């Protein structure tokens with residue numbers, strides 16, 4: 036059985052702990068590897084390596100850093116297919132989708148290549164006679180990233196390229212369910228010329244996360260995952276005096292107005308609900324049909340949902356793969372059952388789907404539940420599977436109220452031909468990322484990504500300008516070089532001019 040090891044100080048290591056986790060192949064239902072699970076001592080070894088590396092990396096010149104970043108970008112770009120296959124084998128998503136996530140991660144690397152521009156400070160000449168004022172930003176130290184299973188390349192790349200470009204060192208604790216991609220990324224950083232210890236990977240579960248949260252030498256924690264864990268991370272990390280950005284779960288609504296092109300809207304809804312088997316934090320899991328759009332929309336969505344080709348992620352014909360673990364499959368099926376028992380109408384049913392040749396894979400087919408109401412579990416819970424709930428609403432304003440009553444606020448979308456309705460929607464929803472005839476409005480790398488309400492704990496969104504601010508702290512300098520012939524004014528009043 037293959038063992039997936041940590042990457043600490045520029046080398047693989049199995050660490051001191053003897054605990055191991057199982058890594059599945061979701062398409063076959065077999066265990067394909069075991070992953071080492073770090074103890075607090077293993078985490079300390081990684082943090083100490085990162086701390087030593089920080090001393091010199093934080094003093095490296097901007098051009099030294101960009102040289103490594105550009106090289107890393109080339110190496111990842113050359114290995115997109117390989118990374119995508121590793122992701123597909125452990126996560127289950129289809130290879131083309133996995134290649135897409137690597138591409139979106141690369142966009143953050145490209146953003147970070149511009150770090151000399153991003154770290155420019157401000158300068159004010161002559162704020163008082165003979166006095167200048169300026170500011171600049173410095174790295175903060177050892178930064179840690181704790182990431183979810185659903186984007187094992189892209190989500191860590193929301194963090195480490197920016198942190199490292201800013202002059203920090205980094206310890207990544209990837210999801211223990213699909214840990215292999217992180218190790219290849221570490222090897223590519225090393226090949227790109229990043230000094231040993233600047234980027235480390237520690238595999239693990241709660242024990243390793245707690246060790247990072249409590250470690251005195253970790254300055255900042257970036258977390259992406261479910262809301263209960265985000266809340267825990269934020270509370271414990273900030274209690275230990277760290278900066279914490281913690282992105283949580285989601286329930287993303289798309290509203291469809293009667294004036295929308297229903298063919299366009301239903302096609303995009305199906306892709307946004309069932310792409311990556313719904314295991315995306317920006318997946319659309321609730322469609323809100325407004326007024327007369329209802330029945331026609333449900334019919335169009337059902338007909339397209341039934342055409343989705345479900346199969347192994349490595350099979351090029353597949354549009355949608357299995358879900359990540361048997362527990363995830365059982366949980367998703369349980370929520371569909373609950374939706375039915377509580378009065379929802381299952382109009383396309385993915386329960387019990389068997390893929391020939393992959394009878395033991397963790398498959399759930401696309402599922403549409405119509406006539407859903409906000410009190411049902413299938414709506415209240417984040418399903419994180421290929422399940423689209425359809426709700427009905429009388430007006431745009433009622434749909435906006437529905438969205439705003441939901442505790443999550445990650446992403447949302449509107450399908451309409453009306454600019455006025457789109458504008459009212461955009462201004463009215465309490466949600467961080469909004470699509471107008473765009474179902475999955477993931478911001479580009481040079482904007483920042485993040486939701487509102489229970490989808491984000493702490494203030495900081497991730498990557499883009501907020502990422503640079505998160506991984507640095509500012510110094511403001513007031514400077515005077517007195518002319519020897521001028522009398523020095525050292526009086527006691529508060530200087531104002």
Ligand code: NAD
Nearest residue numbers: 182183184209210240241244260261264282283284285316
């Ligand atoms: P998760 O919260 O179970 O795990 C995320 C990370 O936390 C993993 O590294 C895991 O090892 C660790 N963890 C899990 N339980 C823990 C515990 N009790 N104590 C300490 N650490 C723990 O999330 P997941 O199932 O891997 O990923 C899916 C979730 O992530 C969904 O809720 C999804 O919406 C969310 N997500 C959000 C975003 C976003 O940008 N807001 C992006 C991707 C995924």
